[in-house]
Amino acid sequence: MEKRQRLLLATNNPGKVREFRRLLARSGFEVVTPADLGITIEPExxxxxxxxxxxxxxxxxxxxxxxxxLADDSGIEVDALGGRPGMYSARFGGPGLDDAARTALLISELHGVPDPKRTARYRAVVALAWPAGREPMLFEGVQEGTIGHEPRGGQGFGYDPVFLVDGVRAQAEISDDEKDLISHRGKAVRAAAEWLASHCP
Structure with missing residues (x-):
């Protein structure tokens, strides 16, 4: 049997690992994590x-x-906050906060902001890189939405409990299949997978 090419998920975030595994399940690659290979780095x-x-x-x-x-960098951009937290979404409020605390901080900063002005978007850029040499390839995905007034749902991670996908449902309330179809990360990973399918068969 022909050995599949290995694709390393360049993240230590368990939520991202789950999403990447789902999105790449049919890619034809042997998808592995840093833990699988004994890699413990945390790039700055x-x-x-x-x-x-x-x-x-x-x-x-x-x-x-x-x-x-394959790595991604992503964030949530809130228009009423001038695009914050953006690139700093995972560090919003400082290093001591977890997802729930960062979500609570975001809600508090939007206190009094009416629904029509609570527009936001998730943005993700996925990079493919090879050892020693060639320039990484980049693929972007964007998902528009709004910010709710309280966390809802038990799916997803990060800001999903307050990111409303249709003005009513939070990203944390929809199924994995629906999220993968419409999410910023889903769009970016699919674009990367399509490129790989045509360039690295």
Whole structure:
């Protein structure tokens, strides 16, 4: 049997690992995690754009695993907050906060903002990198929505409990299949997978 090419998920975030595994289930690659390969690095995100950070992470893991690696950098951009927290979504409010605390902080910062002005979007840039050499490839996905007034649902992670996909349902209330179809990360990963299918058969 022909050995499948290895694709390393360049993240230590369990929520992202679950999404990546679902999205890449039919890619034809052997999808592995840093834990599978005994990789324990935490690349510093020193870039000034989503793309730069995604490329930095993908390249670091590609070099460490000596194989093709896929990383993303993503964030939630809230119009009433001037696009914040954006690239700093995972560090919003400081390093001591968890997802629930960051979500609560976001809601508090939008106190008094009426529904029509609570527009927001998730943005993700996925990077593919190879060990030693070629320039990483970048793929972007955007998902428009609004910010709710309280957390709802038990699915997803991050800001999903307050990100309303249709003005009514939170991203944390929809099925994995629906989320994968409409989400920022789903769009970006599908674009990357399509590129891989045509360039790395």
């Amino acid at each position: 995100e020193t870039g000034t754009t989503y793309g730069e950070n995604a490329a930095l992470k993908a390249q670091a893991f590609a070099d460490a695993g000596r194989c093709l690696a």
